[in-house]
Amino acid sequence: MVIGLECRPTVDPAAIHALKAGDAVSLSGELITIRDATAKRLVELAATGQPLPVHLGGRLLYAVGPSPARPGQVVGSAGPTTIERFVAYLPFFFEQGVRGIIAKGELHGPIMREFEKAGAVYFAAIGGLGALLGKQVQRAEVVAFPDLGPEAQFRFEVHDFPAVVIIDRHGGNYHETARARWRRDPAR
Amino acid sequence: MRTLDVRVLCDTTARLLVEANYQIPPDILEALRAAAKSEQSEIGRQTLAHLVRNYEVAAAERLPVCQDSGVTVVLLETGQEVHWTGGSIEQAIFEGIRRGTSNGYLRVSVVGDPIARRTAAGAPPGVIHYEIVEGDRVRLTLASKGFGAENMSALRMFAPADGPAAVKDFIVDVIEHAGANACPPVIVGVGIGGTFEKAALLAKKAVLRPIDRRHQRPETAALEAELLDRINCLGIGPQGLGGVVTALAVNVELYPTHIAGLPVAVNIGCHSNRRVSTEL
Ligand code: SF4
Numbered sequence: 001m002v003i004g005l006e007c008r009p010t011v012d013p014a015a016i017h018a019l020k021a022g023d024a025v026s027l028s029g030e031l032i033t034i035r036d037a038t039a040k041r042l043v044e045l046a047a048t049g050q051p052l053p054v055h056l057g058g059r060l061l062y063a064v065g066p067s068p069a070r071p072g073q074v075v076g077s078a079g080p081t082t083i084e085r086f087v088a089y090l091p092f093f094f095e096q097g098v099r100g101i102i103a104k105g106e107l108h109g110p111i112m113r114e115f116e117k118a119g120a121v122y123f124a125a126i127g128g129l130g131a132l133l134g135k136q137v138q139r140a141e142v143v144a145f146p147d148l149g150p151e152a153q154f155r156f157e158v159h160d161f162p163a164v165v166i167i168d169r170h171g172g173n174y175h176e177t178a179r180a181r182w183r184r185d186p187a188r
Numbered sequence: 189m190r191t192l193d194v195r196v197l198c199d200t201t202a203r204l205l206v207e208a209n210y211q212i213p214p215d216i217l218e219a220l221r222a223a224a225k226s227e228q229s230e231i232g233r234q235t236l237a238h239l240v241r242n243y244e245v246a247a248a249e250r251l252p253v254c255q256d257s258g259v260t261v262v263l264l265e266t267g268q269e270v271h272w273t274g275g276s277i278e279q280a281i282f283e284g285i286r287r288g289t290s291n292g293y294l295r296v297s298v299v300g301d302p303i304a305r306r307t308a309a310g311a312p313p314g315v316i317h318y319e320i321v322e323g324d325r326v327r328l329t330l331a332s333k334g335f336g337a338e339n340m341s342a343l344r345m346f347a348p349a350d351g352p353a354a355v356k357d358f359i360v361d362v363i364e365h366a367g368a369n370a371c372p373p374v375i376v377g378v379g380i381g382g383t384f385e386k387a388a389l390l391a392k393k394a395v396l397r398p399i400d401r402r403h404q405r406p407e408t409a410a411l412e413a414e415l416l417d418r419i420n421c422l423g424i425g426p427q428g429l430g431g432v433v434t435a436l437a438v439n440v441e442l443y444p445t446h447i448a449g450l451p452v453a454v455n456i457g458c459h460s461n462r463r464v465s466t467e468l
Contacts, residue, residue, distance in 0.1 A: 024231075037305070065255060065297075067252045067255040067257065067294055068294075068295065069293070076251070076255060076293055077246075077251055077252040077254060077255040078255055079255055079256075081256070081336070082339070082369050084369060104336070104368065104369075104371070105367070105368045105369035105428070106367040124368070124428075126235055126239070126427055127254075127336060127368075127371035127427060127458070128239065128242070128254045128334075128458055129238055130242070130251075130252060130253065130254040130255040130256075131242050131249070131252065131253055131254075132238065132241065132242045132245060134251070134255070135245075149296060150255075150295045150297070162238075164231075164429065174429070175367065175428045175429075178229075178231075178423070178425065178429050178431075179367075179422070179424055179425075179430060180423065181423065181430055182228075182229060182423035182425055182431055183421065183423035184423065184432075186421045
């Protein structure tokens with residue numbers, strides 16, 4: 001069963017609270033994008049007391065650097081990037097009130113506690129599904145740092161964007177559970 | 189002596205780069221289709237079916253299969269009887285990469301200065317390896333190497349006394365540690381022997397070898413099969429969501445090495461292991 005989740009532009013904390021590791025979700029509404037260079041700029045802005053381009057309270061972030069749109073396209077290919085590179089920035093995002101991040105890849109160890117404390121969730125989208133995921137983006141607008149090119153910050157309006165809950169706000173980690181369940185002894 | 193203008197390198201690089209990014213190699217697509225049937229976990233089968241559909245749609249609508257067009261890696265094999273004219277071979281290939289990136293609406297994923305994270309005009313947009321071969325043939329191979337998988341690759345200098353068991357454990361451990369980060373199902377390229385850099389280059393060539401043929405030496409083919417079996421027992425599965433298809437293939441390449449050494453490099457290719465090759 002796929003759980004529908006709305007973020008217009010914020011997400012209902014109760015809906016996030018109810019999610020469990022392994023749940024398949026379908027997201028509709030607004031996502032704010034981040035990349036390595038974007039995250040660094042946001043932290044620098046906050047450190048010098050400047051406001052962030054978009055208030056992140058209650059928002060879902062999407063870690064993505066899309067490929068350029070052809071004429072007539074909303075956005076090019078737009079699949080997730082690896083979450084591990086954002087570990088250093090996650091506490092900052094949670095301080096801003098972020099309630100979830102969509103990315104891909106593994107996340108283990110002490111950082112999981114930060115999700116619990118913040119009441120936030122890590123969603124994995126399928127890595128390498130860029131052509132299809134780009135089609136779920138109905139509007140894309142650069143909200144900050146246009147000089148960063150693909151690492152600019154975008155506001156995406158998405159419809160039925162598929163993802164799986166990896167880290168829920170109760171300490172569950174689906175990558176760990178799934179791996180343990182499917183692990184076998186080699187034949188030789 | 190055969191005379192060729194470097195412009196042919198520029199044009200071919202530009203064309204191959206776009207093709208590589210719109211169309212996944214047929215052997216990989218076939219393997220994904222087969223895995224979408226044979227994977228035992230349901231979420232794994234669904235994930236693989238999504239990937240197959242992504243590749244079909246990308247090819248039909250000429251879209252980049254993944255937003256990460258990666259670092260372009262070019263392998264130029266040029267015959268010793270070929271005389272190149274018309275300018276710099278290197279600049280011609282670099283220009284081809286720039287043109288293909290722009291013509292194909294591919295993402296510029298390379299930063300000029302790895303420390304300062306800035307790009308000055310004219311910075312190399314890719315990596316080229318050259319090989320001088322006999323005769324007058326020329327072969328250009330091009331790969332778009334995404335960094336989700338490249339970042340999880342590893343190299344280790346073993347001692348001969350460590351033996352085959354330690355080497356095998358290392359290779360399996362690299363894939364286990366990579367987990368979902370490398371966008372499984374992955375293709376595992378292993379280079380054993382040579383020197384530090386030779387092992388890495390062998391691993392790159394191994395990861396770019398078609399996955400539907402095994403190594404011609406039976407012992408090496410058996411090693412590939414054993415490693416594939418062990419990796420697919422890790423439980424990682426498609427995208428790390430659990431299952432029995434963590435890797436589509438393990439390709440191993442060997443080379444003579446020092447009596448005191450045993451270099452081993454593991455280069456991981458994601459399922460989107462884009463490569464094309466052509467004779468000029
Ligand atoms: S690792 Fe490969 S499939 Fe995954 S995002 Fe990078 S290029 Fe795309």
